[in-house]
Amino acid sequence: MSAEIKTIAIATDGSENVMNAVEWGIGLAKANGAKVSALYVVPHTGVTLAMRGEMWSKALENHLKDEGEKATAYVVEAGKKAGLIVEPVIIDGKTPADGIVDFAKENDTNLIVMGTLGVTGLSHILLGSVAENVVRHAKRPVLVIP
Ligand SMILES: Nc1ncnc2c1ncn2[C@@H]1O[C@H](COP(=O)(O)OP(=O)(O)O)[C@@H](O)[C@H]1O
Numbered sequence: 001m002s003a004e005i006k007t008i009a010i011a012t013d014g015s016e017n018v019m020n021a022v023e024w025g026i027g028l029a030k031a032n033g034a035k036v037s038a039l040y041v042v043p044h045t046g047v048t049l050a051m052r053g054e055m056w057s058k059a060l061e062n063h064l065k066d067e068g069e070k071a072t073a074y075v076v077e078a079g080k081k082a083g084l085i086v087e088p089v090i091i092d093g094k095t096p097a098d099g100i101v102d103f104a105k106e107n108d109t110n111l112i113v114m115g116t117l118g119v120t121g122l123s124h125i126l127l128g129s130v131a132e133n134v135v136r137h138a139k140r141p142v143l144v145i146p
């Protein structure tokens with residue numbers, strides 16, 4: 001196994017808590033000449049369509065897609081400032097952890113970079129559940145940034 005970093009996936013939920021991870025991911029990509037993808041997985045609440053009503057459901061879906069575009073655009077912009085082209089990727093239909101782990105596997109990602117915490121950001125918790133599940137299941141290095 002080599003320690004080459006040619007592909008980096010930065011996972012973002014668009015929160016304040018992920019900003020350091022974005023900086024590290026971009027910095028490492030620049031230092032290693034790596035290709036960067038910015039991943040946002042559309043989170044689903046598990047509330048059924050029947051419980052919400054269709055209009056409410058569509059509005060929420062659109063809102064979450066917008067969140068994803070904003071979150072990935074932030075990483076694209078940070079990349080641009082460093083002279084890098086970042087590929088924005090929005091994944092739907094999976095849990096955030098599965099979306100990140102599967103993307104990394106399918107795209108031969110050498111390093112996943114993410115925050116210890118995200119949108120929920122409970123300060124007494126060491127590691128959020130998405131971060132924990134990615135560390136647990138990704139069969140590759142994960143850099144978790146506080
Ligand atoms: N929906 C998501 N899409 C992509 N990355 C995510 C998503 N949710 C969380 N992450 C990544 O996981 C990190 C930790 O977030 P998480 O485990 O959800 O903690 P919290 O419980 O504080 O929200 C975030 O900083 C981000 O890098």
Ligand SMILES: [Mg+2]
Pocket residue numbers: 013118119120121128130
């Ligand atoms: Mg979260």
